[in-house]
Amino acid sequence: DGGITQSPKYLFRKEGQNVTLSCEQNLNHDAMYWYRQDPGQGLRLIYYSQIVNDFQKGDIAEGYSVSREKKESFPLTVTSAQKNPTAFYLCASSADRSSGNTIYFGEGSWLTVV
Amino acid sequence: GDSVTQMEGPVTLSEEAFLTINCTYTATGYPSLFWYVQYPGEGLQLLLKATKADDKGSNKGFEATYRKETTSFHLEKGSVQVSDSAVYFCALRGETSGSRLTFGEGTQLTVNP
Numbered sequence: 001d002g003g004i005t006q007s008p009k010y011l012f013r014k015e016g017q018n019v020t021l022s023c024e025q026n027l028n029h030d031a032m033y034w035y036r037q038d039p040g041q042g043l044r045l046i047y048y049s050q051i052v053n054d055f056q057k058g059d060i061a062e063g064y065s066v067s068r069e070k071k072e073s074f075p076l077t078v079t080s081a082q083k084n085p086t087a088f089y090l091c092a093s094s095a096d097r098s099s100g101n102t103i104y105f106g107e108g109s110w111l112t113v114v
Numbered sequence: 115g116d117s118v119t120q121m122e123g124p125v126t127l128s129e130e131a132f133l134t135i136n137c138t139y140t141a142t143g144y145p146s147l148f149w150y151v152q153y154p155g156e157g158l159q160l161l162l163k164a165t166k167a168d169d170k171g172s173n174k175g176f177e178a179t180y181r182k183e184t185t186s187f188h189l190e191k192g193s194v195q196v197s198d199s200a201v202y203f204c205a206l207r208g209e210t211s212g213s214r215l216t217f218g219e220g221t222q223l224t225v226n227p
Contacts, residue, residue: 006157031213042203042219043158050213058214090157097213099146100165105157 002027004106006091012114013078013085021076021109023091032074033092033103036060043090049074050097078111086113116141116208120218127194127225135189135221137178137204145208147171147180147187148215152201161189161202194225 004025013019025032031050035043045058049068063082068074074093078085088110094103121136139147146165150158162171164180164187171178178189187204204218 033214042217043215045214048214092158092215094213099144099207099209099213101207102148102160102163103207103215104160105150107157108155 004091004093004104006089006106006109008109009107010110010112012112014114016080018077018079019111021078021089021091021111023074023076023106025072025074025091025093025106027093027095027104028071029093029104030071030096031094031103032068033094034058034064034066034074034076035090035092037088037090037108039088046076046089085111087111116145116206116216118204118206118216118218120202120204120221122219122221124222124224127223129196129225129227130193131225133189133191133194133198133223135202135204135223137187137189137218139185139187139204139206141185141206141208141216143209144182145206147178148205148207149176149178149187149189150203150205152203152220154200158203194223196225196227199223199225 007022033048034046047066049055065077091106117140148163149161151161162173164171167182169180201220203220205215
């Protein structure tokens, strides 16, 4: 089935560690996104990529890094510089940047700092 | 910049009641408008969308009409069910905001039997 796969579903990070969240899509979409959701709040954009080998910062990029080496993959690294990383992370994709195209979401990854 | 304002929640209704969740937006040009639904612990699912003024999006008994004159995209359902309990997000994808979605804060809906 076509879709967006995020892994792991649950991840625990110790202070000072970097962790990487995986996002893979088999929809042949050009554009991919990472959003952060804090409990009871809306979604904030971390990074997005409109094409392979290119990406842009969103509203809250500090303490995060991404890569887009393949069309189907857009991993997010939460670095030790991110002071409050505990949150629900959502990966998304869209056929292209046209405003009328739907952005589809994965099932999300829970990151907890221990 | 683009922004979306949703009615504050939470909203609690009895089964078979009428639902309205208000959504207004600010954007330049002609954005596309979306409603997403999120069930506990899950990602977001597209509920419905509208891409131009006066379009009506509909799905699973939910409806929303793109009103450019009032910059609104209110979500309605004539008779809610317990299974509709979730968080609902209004969002826009603008012509000038790159390819991103801009979300409202979300509205928690609880439907009691």
